[in-house]
Amino acid sequence: MAEDPWSFVVIADPHIAETFASKNETHPWYKSSFQKHLATVKRIKKFYGGELVLIPGDTNGGKWYTRSFARDKLGNVSLTPEEAVLIASHGCYGTLRKIFVEGGYERMLVAIGDHELGGNGWMPGSSKNSALNAYRQGFQLELNRDEDGEFLYSKSIGSAPSRPFGTAYENTSFALQYKNVLFVTIDCFHDKGRVFQNRVRGLGGEGSVTVTVQGKHLDWFESVLREARIDDSIKHIVVQAHVPILQPVRKVESSGQFFDWGEKSNFWKVMETYNVDIYLAGEVHTTTVSKRTSSNLLQVVSRGNKFNNFLGFTVTDDSIEIKAYNEVGGSPQSVNNTYTQFGQLVLDKSKEGTKIEATGVLELLSVDRALIRFDFERIFPLNSREVIGLGDKHKILPTEKWIRGVLSNQSMYNKGSLEQQYDAQVANIELIPGRRGARAGKFTEKSRFSIFARGPHGAGNLVSYNIWIKTGEKNSEMVIVHYGQVWGDLLNGKTGKDFHTLTLDNGNPTLYISPNSKLIPVNSLQLNDDKWHHISVSMSENSCLLSEVLMYIDGNKVDAFVPNLDKHIFHVTSGSMSIAGFGYTSNFDELFPHMKPFVGALDEFILLGKPAVNQLGWMTAPSYVVRYATNCVAKSGLSTTTVITSHKKCRKLCDRTSWCKGYQLSKQTGQNQCTLFEMPEYGTHISKVRCAILP
Numbered sequence: 001m002a003e004d005p006w007s008f009v010v011i012a013d014p015h016i017a018e019t020f021a022s023k024n025e026t027h028p029w030y031k032s033s034f035q036k037h038l039a040t041v042k043r044i045k046k047f048y049g050g051e052l053v054l055i056p057g058d059t060n061g062g063k064w065y066t067r068s069f070a071r072d073k074l075g076n077v078s079l080t081p082e083e084a085v086l087i088a089s090h091g092c093y094g095t096l097r098k099i100f101v102e103g104g105y106e107r108m109l110v111a112i113g114d115h116e117l118g119g120n121g122w123m124p125g126s127s128k129n130s131a132l133n134a135y136r137q138g139f140q141l142e143l144n145r146d147e148d149g150e151f152l153y154s155k156s157i158g159s160a161p162s163r164p165f166g167t168a169y170e171n172t173s174f175a176l177q178y179k180n181v182l183f184v185t186i187d188c189f190h191d192k193g194r195v196f197q198n199r200v201r202g203l204g205g206e207g208s209v210t211v212t213v214q215g216k217h218l219d220w221f222e223s224v225l226r227e228a229r230i231d232d233s234i235k236h237i238v239v240q241a242h243v244p245i246l247q248p249v250r251k252v253e254s255s256g257q258f259f260d261w262g263e264k265s266n267f268w269k270v271m272e273t274y275n276v277d278i279y280l281a282g283e284v285h286t287t288t289v290s291k292r293t294s295s296n297l298l299q300v301v302s303r304g305n306k307f308n309n310f311l312g313f314t315v316t317d318d319s320i321e322i323k324a325y326n327e328v329g330g331s332p333q334s335v336n337n338t339y340t341q342f343g344q345l346v347l348d349k350s351k352e353g354t355k356i357e358a359t360g361v362l363e364l365l366s367v368d369r370a371l372i373r374f375d376f377e378r379i380f381p382l383n384s385r386e387v388i389g390l391g392d393k394h395k396i397l398p399t400e401k402w403i404r405g406v407l408s409n410q411s412m413y414n415k416g417s418l419e420q421q422y423d424a425q426v427a428n429i430e431l432i433p434g435r436r437g438a439r440a441g442k443f444t445e446k447s448r449f450s451i452f453a454r455g456p457h458g459a460g461n462l463v464s465y466n467i468w469i470k471t472g473e474k475n476s477e478m479v480i481v482h483y484g485q486v487w488g489d490l491l492n493g494k495t496g497k498d499f500h501t502l503t504l505d506n507g508n509p510t511l512y513i514s515p516n517s518k519l520i521p522v523n524s525l526q527l528n529d530d531k532w533h534h535i536s537v538s539m540s541e542n543s544c545l546l547s548e549v550l551m552y553i554d555g556n557k558v559d560a561f562v563p564n565l566d567k568h569i570f571h572v573t574s575g576s577m578s579i580a581g582f583g584y585t586s587n588f589d590e591l592f593p594h595m596k597p598f599v600g601a602l603d604e605f606i607l608l609g610k611p612a613v614n615q616l617g618w619m620t621a622p623s624y625v626v627r628y629a630t631n632c633v634a635k636s637g638l639s640t641t642t643v644i645t646s647h648k649k650c651r652k653l654c655d656r657t658s659w660c661k662g663y664q665l666s667k668q669t670g671q672n673q674c675t676l677f678e679m680p681e682y683g684t685h686i687s688k689v690r691c692a693i694l695p
Contacts, residue, residue, distance in 0.1 A: 481579055
């Protein structure tokens, strides 16, 4: 008999329960926070339903191992880290459970996040590491057991036990069949007992704890999936853990942790083998849906910060529908209690093969297109479209933002596949005639162009920068494109991770990944000749050596070398990007006091998640705009041109002294011409020929 449609909700990284870790029921803060969050949960239950709730980690802050927490929050400095963690866990998780139960969600499935383990990173011998067992113990006692101490999720899946007995995860990883869905919750944090970072493979980097599922833990997981696939009552399999596996994903105000080996991990391969439908994750505080061509397994990464966002799932025997909800209103985040749907995805298994249809923020991320693309054609008001997380204590959608001492109230839209989350906040940029399209940006030292989102760089992930520049500035080193850490003091801290900064050093493009590691041309290039030049610096593969980064100028490969300290690239995972300056990042101006913001003109910046070598043709070709001109004929060389007569005209006319989208004034004939290029708009290979224009 077919199961009636039913629903559940997913709230990733809610970060609402820290107050309850140190405040009892008599404290005013406890009471106000409890009532506020309870009201929100009740509202979600009333209007969006859900028979259960999934939380893929990060319910709190979790820094309970410190002496200051024991002294200032618990009032007992003599507590050991383990004792303090257990006390805090009781208040935090006990109250969290109470909020959801009273709000209408009797059943809640919660995954361990990094904040449930004190927050990344973890150094051997530290008080945080000594308390790891206490963190897990306090978590499972409050969330995974009933009042009699019995484990809540003890029913086997076929012959497979519901949890991985004999491992460190036997109380924090578990499987539950609810109606026609198997839910598997995974604790993905593995302590190697030593500092672990592999630059060659792009693994680890957070001290002794890394993100992986292996050994007996993985064996148990596979046994559960194997049994599920021979049980006809299980129509769908949903797995949740805290950390994304597929990269890149959108990120904002996050440490950006990642899963070792990513899609090559045995964990991902096992999910593909047994046709898992959905892998749920959090960590990065924004929403991305991804898949690989090798299977229909969807990675759904989402945001639930302070109930600012959440996902609603509706399940039938042959389909799963997901709706993404975003808070709206003129008040600060988490107090509006009003949501709008801003994405929908339907996983349809009713016929042979799986059909996936998605819109809005749940549309599948394309890694073949440009991830970030700024064309410099238009500048918009800052509040014209939302960047999740940019809001402040006053409103969700701010009208201004400070960037390194300059107030921005404008935005430039990202036209890459990471979309509006990577819109730039800009200031003091004048639009002038450009090299690509109609316009370019004119920059001064007071200009600002910064992306509030984190990434998309991460560990060894491949990135390539591509940009047009024009400047006549001499005897200076200017920042062209920058990515670097947001938190921490660069002069005093050692992260063991790299930034990714492209500069123009007296006319020579230079790529830095650390203060003493840079890639420079073998021969002086002198690109500060006040002419347009295209610069491309592209990693050749994931985690490549800095010396293996490929540099192209105006489409031609340039020999480059690393004077000293060549190393495999391992990006900081919590960094931010900017153009023509250091943007929102930390004190890079103190680390590089001789560098200054770019002064000159910039046009069409493109960031790819793949090598640029096969994309240079269209990126350096004469500029083009699609869908305006028609009936181009008379092929000649790389282009096809025809005189546009009165009965074969482009979308609109322009005068003899200017040019517009669709066609231009020919210098040779004085007539308007249309030019056709067999090149795609965003770098994806298509066979359809499109009309375009010459600069």
